[in-house]
Amino acid sequence: MTDEKFNESHKKVFKNFSNGIIHNLILWIISKESIHGYGIMKKLEEFFNFNDSKCDINVNSSKIYPILSKMEKSGFIVGEWNINENNKR
Known part of the structure; x- marks a missing residue:
């Protein structure tokens, strides 16, 4: 397995997690x-505020409000x- 595939695989697992x-x-x-909802979004942004650019987790309104609705x-x-x-x- 190449490093590129390895990294992409880990990114998918991390995103699902x-x-x-x-x-x-x-x-x-x-x-x-x-x-x-906005307050929830801000708290999640703080929680997922990593300094490591490999941990790219987007917490925005287009993600939070559909989750809240569901x-x-x-x-x-x-x-x-x-x-x-x-x-x-």
């Missing part, structure tokens, strides 16, 4: 506090909408 752990981390974050549809979490002082949801 990180996707799985993101679900668990979201549940853990929500269990600790009432928090909105978790809500599956009954793992319950979302709610609140109105802030500026009458925004």
Whole structure:
């Protein structure tokens, strides 16, 4: 096995692992506090802030909000909408 294939294989394994752990981390974050999607995304960014460029984990809204939606549809979490002082949801 060449180094290139070896590295690509490890990247795929790491990506699948990180996707799985993101679900668990979201549940853990929500269990600790009432928090909105953006706040969850920021906490995950902090958690996955590696100095090693080989650990490229993207935690952004296009990933977090679909996960939250799927978790809500599956009954793992319950979302709610609140109105802030500026009458925004």
